[in-house]
Amino acid sequence: MIQIGGKQLSLRDFEEILLHKKQISIDPQALEKVQSSFEFLKQFSDHKLIYGINTGFGPMAQYKISSENTLQLQYNLIRSHSSGGGAVLNPLLGRAVMITRLNNFLQGYSGVVPDLPILLADMINADLIPCIYEHGGVGASGDLVQLAHLALGVIGEGEVWYQGQLMPAAQGFELAGLKPLQIHIREGLALINGTSGMTGVGLLNIIRAHRLVEWAIALSALTNELMEVYDDHFSYELNIVKHHKGQNYVAEVFRNILKDSKMIRSRSEHLYNPENIQHDVFEDKVQEYYSLRCVTQVLGPVYDTLLHAEETVVNELNSVNDNPVxxxxxxxxxxxxxxxxxxxxxxxxxxxxxxxxxTMLSERQLNYLLNSKLNQKFPPFVNLGVLGFNFGMQGIQFTATSTTAESQTLSYPMYVHSIPNNNDNQDIVSMGFNAAQLTKKVIDNAYEVLAIQAMTLLQGVDYLNCQDLMSSKTRALYNSLRNIFPKFIEDSPMYKSLAKMRSWLEANAVSQI
Structure with a gap:
């Protein structure tokens, strides 16, 4: 069981609760802090004008609300903003949003009744997840629409996922043996006013991206191995003079994967030896194509960007993101x-x-493997059948190319795409939830392209029949992946194999092989 409150929640903690469904408990001292905040708000707001307690919301904050209507005001806020469109979020994403909102409340700055974080924890433990829609939030007054749908489920209205099944909220609460929240003072505003939507999706993106980077390094190493590259481009000596953490991390992992390979060549042995350079024209390239030679320089910045994103979004997870505080x-x-x-x-x-x-690096490595004029090692499309009669990996390359192109278009930033709304009260917005959702799509695409590269590499290994020459780690990788995608010669539909390979890459870490 993982205790929330009273300490910083780490990405590892978040992953354990989200993906491995570890049960959670609430730190008693954190709950006492929530109680103190609630009591203070009740006392302090008496005979004062406090936003969201006895006023309207947004540009209608100028209107005072009578004391007999303040509780109904909170319900009106939740119901009116439950206006999302587009697809229903996968319950895993809804669970991510709930964890982040719970952690916010346990900071003790929200003025909510302790019943709310207790109920959120119970719902997470029971796998009772409100139905949230992808479209609606602009990420400025928080993820208003997404969190309104979260709040709608918490008060027992709308729809919920209960253990993976979508149903009316009342039915889900009954099955889970829980009771919906009763509003006390400002729980409606506290639930919908924050960054927990984009933060929850963003944290899951970061978890998936970590695994993706490791796969990209491993598949790049295998690609280099099959091409029998020279060892200096991932050497310690070359990379250490470039003072970037990511580049040197990638180079170190590369060396560890290939350390006992019999296919990687030494430049000193082959090109610095006078006996081997008695030609005016060499068949082998003196330097490899950039997609092979510059892996550390390409994936290094990716890794550094991921680490910075992790630090920032975990900080947001542990921050107070309400208004007012x-x-x-x-x-x-x-x-x-x-x-x-x-x-x-x-x-x-x-x-x-x-x-x-x-993704672009993976697609270029794939293209290199499939183009016999470039690699001068494999038949066209790594075709293990009859050239012209069979097609090898020709058809599936189109999927990799189109998927990469989609990600390139999706990479236009949302951060600079502010549109004023809310009667111009929200005159500059973050579009944070949109940004997180588009990043999720780009990560989805990347796994698809890497799956196609992996399938192609397996065919390449079988064409060369080089298993005994491979490093121990790439051979283990080959054996694991071949259990997912068997060798093929005759043409057959590949869409199911692609889906299976992609799911396997997402579910398994390179370090587990």
Whole structure:
């Protein structure tokens, strides 16, 4: 069981709760802090004008709300903003949003009744997830529409996922043995006013991107091995003079994967030896194509970008992102814009650009493997059948090319695409949830392209019959992947094999092989 509250929640903790469905508990001291915040808000707001307690919302904050209508105001806010469109989010994403919102409340600055974080924790443990829609939030006053749908489920309305099945919220609560939330003072505003939508999706993106980068390094190493490249481009000596953490990390992993390969060549042995250079024209390239030779320089910035995104979005996970902020220690309530999603939006845009570049590298390596005039080692399309009669990997290359092109187009940043709305109250917005969702799509695409590259590499290994010469790690990788995608000679539909390979890459880490 993982305890939330009273400490920083790490990406590892988040992953354990989200993907491995570890049960959660709430730190008692954090819950006491929530109670103190709630009591202070009730006392402080008496005979004062406090936004979202006894006023309207957004540009209608100038209108005072009578005391007999303040609770209904919270329900009106939730219901009116449950206006999302597009696809229903996968329940895994809804679960991610719930974890991030719960962690926000346990900071003790939201003025909510302790019943709310307790219920959120119980819902997460029971796998009772409100139905959230992908379209609606502009990421400025928080993820208003997405979080309104979260709130709608919490008060027992709308639809929920219960253990993977979509159903009316009332039915889901009954099956889970839980009761919906009763509003006490400002729980409606507290639920919908924050960055938890984009942060939850963003954290899942980061988890998936970490695994993706490791696969890109491994498949790049295998590609280099089959092409029997020279060893200096991933050497310690070459990379250490470039002072970037990511580049040197990629080079180190590369060396570790290929350290006992009998196919990688030494430049000193082959090209610095006078006996081997008695020609005016050499069949082998003195330097490999960039998609093979510059892997550390291409994937290094991707890794560095991922690390920075992780730091920033985990900081957001552990931040207070409400408005207003109920500050018990300073006996005050502060109004501002902590709900603004620029930090997450900017990181998601940078991450999707980086992942698109990773995808482009994979697609170029794939093209190199499939083009016999470039690699001068394999038959066209690594065809193990009869040339002209069979087609090898020809058809599936189109999928890799079109998918990469889509990611290139999707990589236009949302961060600079602000559109004023809300009667111009929200005159500059982050579009953070859109940014996180587009990054998710780019990561989806990357796994698809890498799956096609992996399938092609397996065919390449069988064509060369080089298993005994491969490094121990690439041979283990080959054996694992061949269990997913068997060798083929005769043509057959590949779409099911692609889906299977992609799912396997997403579910398994290179380090587990």
């Amino acid at each position: 109920v500050d018990v220690a300073n006996h005050n309530i502060f109004h501002g814009g902590n709900f603004h999603g620029d930090y997450v939006s900017f990181e998601m845009d940078k991450l999707k650009i980086a992942i698109t570049k990773l």
